[in-house]
Amino acid sequence: MIKLLVIIMVNFLGVASVWASDGGPIPLKHASINLADKAALYRGAETFLAQCATCHSAEYMRYGRVATDLHLTATQANGLLPPHLKLGDEMVGFMPNDYAKAVFGTVPPDLTLIARVKGADWLYTYLTSFYADPAKRWGVNNAVFPGVNMPDVFAALQGVPEPEFTSVKLPDGTSEQRLIGIKAPLVPGSMTPAEFDTLVRDLVGYMVYMAEPAKMQRMNYGPYVLGFILLFTLLMFLLKKEYWRDIKSTIRSE
Ligand code: HEC
Numbered sequence: 229m230i231k232l233l234v235i236i237m238v239n240f241l242g243v244a245s246v247w248a249s250d251g252g253p254i255p256l257k258h259a260s261i262n263l264a265d266k267a268a269l270y271r272g273a274e275t276f277l278a279q280c281a282t283c284h285s286a287e288y289m290r291y292g293r294v295a296t297d298l299h300l301t302a303t304q305a306n307g308l309l310p311p312h313l314k315l316g317d318e319m320v321g322f323m324p325n326d327y328a329k330a331v332f333g334t335v336p337p338d339l340t341l342i343a344r345v346k347g348a349d350w351l352y353t354y355l356t357s358f359y360a361d362p363a364k365r366w367g368v369n370n371a372v373f374p375g376v377n378m379p380d381v382f383a384a385l386q387g388v389p390e391p392e393f394t395s396v397k398l399p400d401g402t403s404e405q406r407l408i409g410i411k412a413p414l415v416p417g418s419m420t421p422a423e424f425d426t427l428v429r430d431l432v433g434y435m436v437y438m439a440e441p442a443k444m445q446r447m448n449y450g451p452y453v454l455g456f457i458l459l460f461t462l463l464m465f466l467l468k469k470e471y472w473r474d475i476k477s478t479i480r481s482e
Contacts, residue, residue: 253407254371259352261433263444266298272434273298277308277319277426279381280339283328287320288340291439297441300327313341332377343432343439355382356425359391359410371410386424387413 254301262268273294276286278353292315295305304317310322321338328335343351354372356381361369366379368388380388389410396406 243464253374254353254357254409256349256352256353256372257356259348259432261348261429261436263433263447265433268430269434269437270298270300270304271427272430272432272437273308275341275431276434276438277310279431281319281322283321283323283332283336283378284339286319286340286438287321287338287443290316291317291319293441294438297437297444334377336378338436339438341439342438346471348432348436351435352428355366355428355431356386357389358382360414371407382424383417383426385417385419385427387415387417389413400437419446435447 232280247479286311289311291305294308295298295315300308309315319340321336323336325335331448346354350372354370357371358368359371360367364375365377368380368383369391370376371391391414392409392411393405394408395403397403412421419427
């Protein structure tokens with residue numbers, strides 16, 4: 229039995245470390261988002277529609293659902309809407325597929341569910357880990373998605389970070405430059421690092437909400453469910469005491 233448990237533990241740790249290493253050469257940073265902060269999710273929605281929706285769709289989400297879930301005012305909701313669309317419409321992409329194929333060699337994937345596939349920490353690290361690489365088509369590469377074909381959409385806000393390499397000796401005697409991290413940009417962006425960080429965290433929060441809107445409701449139910457369990461435990465405890473009082477008095481009287 230103990231052997232079996234050890235095998236299960238080792239396997240689990242193995243799988244967990246493969247997941248953790250999914251990030252590529254640099255460790256993933258913790259996104260620490262707060263789905264209860266509706267103002268932050270709204271700012272994230274604004275950033276998503278302004279910075280990402282030009283290339284990516286989120287076609288399993290409707291504008292109206294965002295407005296309801298985030299308790300937006302009519303002005304805020306209409307502010308999110310592109311001019312030709314209605315609240316009931318899905319967040320479809322604006323870039324024709326054949327145009328995207330011609331420019332990027334691929335169609336930018338739909339992002340509705342991406343947070344469920346990649347996780348918040350991966351998204352947060354990905355969006356903050358573009359770095360200057362003049363050999364690449366868009367002049368940038370990414371530390372957790374090497375060779376990615378997406379331009380650095382935050383270059384103006386963040387500046388373009390510089391890569392940090394180390395020289396690694398290979399078994400055949402040659403050496404190779406390997407990425408170990410990224411450094412501050414040579415030319416700073418229009419936002420301070422702290423402002424930029426908040427912008428990306430809010431955006432990732434919105435993407436996590438979008439991938440599973442019911443999570444917010446589940447979290448709201450949480451305290452009630454725990455309260456019910458506590459109350460139920462207390463009732464059962466009192467009931468047990470009541471039963472045993474009877475049993476004990478029967479035994480005593482016999
Ligand atoms: C100029 C067009 C463009 C914009 C704007 C853009 N992207 Fe991308 N994005 C792409 C392309 C093209 C790819 C596919 C890259 C590849 O497969 O090499 C991509 C890939 C991605 C991926 C990886 C998806 C996967 O399958 O692993 C994520 C995540 C992503 N983008 C998020 C964003 C977010 C968030 C924004 C807004 C801040 C954004 N993108 C803005 C073009 C864009």
